[in-house]
Amino acid sequence: MQFFRYIILFVALVQAASVFGQNPTEGRRRSQIINDSTKQVYGPKTSKFFYEEDVFLNLPTTHFIDTAIRNFHRFNYVQRFENRYQDLGNIGTAMRPIYYSAPEAIGVTSGFNAYDLYWDEERIKYYDTKSPYSNMKVILGGKGRSITRVTYSRNINQQWNFGFNFRGLFIDKQIGRSSKGDRNVRSNYYDFYTTYHTKRDSTYMIFVNFQRANHQADESGGVNYLVNNFDYDLDYFAKDVSNLLTEASSNEKRINVHLFHQYKIGKALQVYHKFDRYRQGERFNERPSLEGTYEYDYYELPTDTISDRTKFKTVRNEVGIKGNLLKLFYNGYYAIRDYSMDYSNIAESDSLSLKTQGLEHYLGGRMALRLDSIGEVSARAELLQTGNYRLEGKIESKWFEASIKQMQYEPSFVQQAYRGGFDVWYPNRRNNSFVFDDINVTEFKGAIHYRSKVFSISPGATFTRIGNYVFFKEDNYPRQPQSVLPVQVSGEQVFLLPELRLELVLAKHIFIRGHGIYGKVLKSSSDAIQIPEFFANGQLAYENIFFNGNLDMHAGVDVHFKSTYAPLQYDVPTQQFYVQSTGNQFLAYDYAVVDVFFNARIKRGRIFVKYNNIVQAITQRGYFPTPNYPGQRSILDFGFDWSFYD
Numbered sequence: 001m002q003f004f005r006y007i008i009l010f011v012a013l014v015q016a017a018s019v020f021g022q023n024p025t026e027g028r029r030r031s032q033i034i035n036d037s038t039k040q041v042y043g044p045k046t047s048k049f050f051y052e053e054d055v056f057l058n059l060p061t062t063h064f065i066d067t068a069i070r071n072f073h074r075f076n077y078v079q080r081f082e083n084r085y086q087d088l089g090n091i092g093t094a095m096r097p098i099y100y101s102a103p104e105a106i107g108v109t110s111g112f113n114a115y116d117l118y119w120d121e122e123r124i125k126y127y128d129t130k131s132p133y134s135n136m137k138v139i140l141g142g143k144g145r146s147i148t149r150v151t152y153s154r155n156i157n158q159q160w161n162f163g164f165n166f167r168g169l170f171i172d173k174q175i176g177r178s179s180k181g182d183r184n185v186r187s188n189y190y191d192f193y194t195t196y197h198t199k200r201d202s203t204y205m206i207f208v209n210f211q212r213a214n215h216q217a218d219e220s221g222g223v224n225y226l227v228n229n230f231d232y233d234l235d236y237f238a239k240d241v242s243n244l245l246t247e248a249s250s251n252e253k254r255i256n257v258h259l260f261h262q263y264k265i266g267k268a269l270q271v272y273h274k275f276d277r278y279r280q281g282e283r284f285n286e287r288p289s290l291e292g293t294y295e296y297d298y299y300e301l302p303t304d305t306i307s308d309r310t311k312f313k314t315v316r317n318e319v320g321i322k323g324n325l326l327k328l329f330y331n332g333y334y335a336i337r338d339y340s341m342d343y344s345n346i347a348e349s350d351s352l353s354l355k356t357q358g359l360e361h362y363l364g365g366r367m368a369l370r371l372d373s374i375g376e377v378s379a380r381a382e383l384l385q386t387g388n389y390r391l392e393g394k395i396e397s398k399w400f401e402a403s404i405k406q407m408q409y410e411p412s413f414v415q416q417a418y419r420g421g422f423d424v425w426y427p428n429r430r431n432n433s434f435v436f437d438d439i440n441v442t443e444f445k446g447a448i449h450y451r452s453k454v455f456s457i458s459p460g461a462t463f464t465r466i467g468n469y470v471f472f473k474e475d476n477y478p479r480q481p482q483s484v485l486p487v488q489v490s491g492e493q494v495f496l497l498p499e500l501r502l503e504l505v506l507a508k509h510i511f512i513r514g515h516g517i518y519g520k521v522l523k524s525s526s527d528a529i530q531i532p533e534f535f536a537n538g539q540l541a542y543e544n545i546f547f548n549g550n551l552d553m554h555a556g557v558d559v560h561f562k563s564t565y566a567p568l569q570y571d572v573p574t575q576q577f578y579v580q581s582t583g584n585q586f587l588a589y590d591y592a593v594v595d596v597f598f599n600a601r602i603k604r605g606r607i608f609v610k611y612n613n614i615v616q617a618i619t620q621r622g623y624f625p626t627p628n629y630p631g632q633r634s635i636l637d638f639g640f641d642w643s644f645y646d
């Protein structure tokens with residue numbers, strides 16, 4: 001509540017400042033919001049936004065505010081990203097992509113990626129508004145699963161825009177929930193941003209934003225299977241089932257300050273500078289003596305209270321040139337990045353004596369040949385002084401797309417070395433250097449598109465080869481008391497993912513949409529790659545517009561299916577997903593998740609109602625996104641958002 005009071009006060013101050021900042025003509029226009037026919041002048045067509053990337057790539061692109069209702073009901077993070085992630089069965093919990101995804105960074109990273117999507121998904125939109133724009137989105141999920149998002153933006157004058165976003169996740173436990181407000185996840189994210197450009201031809205432009213996220217999760221450990229007479233077939237999905245852990249919690253804080261500005265010498269040449277100061281802090285708290293029958297596999301620091309902490313910080317400066325030569329966009333840059341990583345535990349002042357700081361130097365560039373309606377051919381290259389690199393090429397058109405990626409990147413800090421209350425692994429003690437070699441990846445993607453008014457189809461495939469792969473694995477390690485450790489295999493990981501997307505119009509307003517992936521592992525050293533053989537999303541929907549465009553509706557059924565496979569297990573203290581041991585695997589059996597939904601847009605408001613996992617309501621059995629963690633149960637969700645343009 002205190003935070004919302006500050007927001008309201010801040011909005012009032014901005015509104016007051018903007019009144020004095022508006023030019024006279026804009027002030028007169030502002031008084032004519034309602035014309036003689038009481039029709040609103042301002043709306044989604046008068047408030048547009050753009051991304052910093054649009055300006056950087058010299059793309060004259062602006063985006064309209066999203067008012068579409070198609071798939072508005074897919075509000076949770078797994079469904080919004082086509083079910084290609086596995087989580088711990090509840091919104092806001094740790095998650096990872098089911099299919100391997102090459103990292104963006106070729107240099108050092110923290111390795112704490114379980115909450116990356118909640119941070120990366122918050123992409124800053126810079127607005128150009130003719131009147132103040134605000135939006136309120138509220139999700140009232142069943143069993144105390146609530147999400148709130150507030151957006152506000154306005155132009156101080158024609159050259160200067162300011163705004164902020166707030167997003168809150170307030171998610172009750174779905175396992176062992178004692179009462180309303182018994183939270184599994186508490187997460188607050190907010191940002192402030194501003195952009196300014198000079199009057200004459202936007203010769204100088206500047207973008208500044210500040211982002212902060214605080215993500216807290218009470219770790220359940222999954223279902224408590226250690227109780228007497230536990231029935232593996234029924235008790236996993238019982239309503240009164242309890243947690244395996246009751247005292248464990250994780251907390252992640254991220255902060256980033258970003259600056260981008262450029263000076264336009266001409267269409268063919270601009271000079272620019274980027275600055276980022278990023279900080280990521282992780283904390284795991286546990287009182288193992290109070291966990292009852294549960295025992296961790298190893299205790300490095302045998303104390304009553306465990307408080308593991310890590311802090312990863314980077315400061316990156318990039319300077320470069322860019323421009324357009326006819327239809328060719330070019331960019332070249334140099335970047336320097338300062339980094340540091342600190343491990344600590346409340347029980348010891350120095351938990352890991354290791355040099356974890358340094359400087360990275362990058363050289364890179366981009367090119368894009370834009371052929372108007374035919375398509376675009378682009379390329380990117382980046383080189384690090386350590387020898388790591390990234391090479392990418394891509395071609396896009398309305399008929400087909402193809403890309404190639406070749407890169408070599410450094411294993412993360414947490415893979416190289418770690419020491420906490422329940423885990424420890426060290427680098428080479430002889431020369432105090434890291435053990436693992438750099439990882440290399442080759443990836444090919446391609447797809448063909450055919451689209452008509454009644455039928456669309458897009459067959460495609462992704463081929464990936466990984467060398468020197470580093471991953472976490474459960475095993476019986478010689479002379480090691482722990483069962484889960486990071487390992488590197490010298491052999492290759494090779495897999496192929498053919499896929500198919502289609503859309504069929506059965507009648508004027510009835511649609512069938514589908515997306516299927518066949519996962520074929522061609523080569524996998526140490527069984528490092530675990531993916532389902534069959535993966536499918538489907539939708540049968542009815543769409544129509546009524547009452548002269550005042551009611552837009554989308555209703556139907558969503559289906560998601562994965563075949564039986566051994567998904568990665570989750571290690572709570574280190575926030576790492578790991579490959580299960582071969583002889584003791586927890587399988588996620590094939591299961592069809594069926595949701596029924598209704599979406600509607602009424603003037604400037606959107607609403608949805610969705611019933612999740614109707615199959616479990618009938619059979620009393622559910623599914624497992626992660627071993628020992630039941631997935632979303634049968635439950636009713638409701639949500640809405642509303643936009644204001646004055």
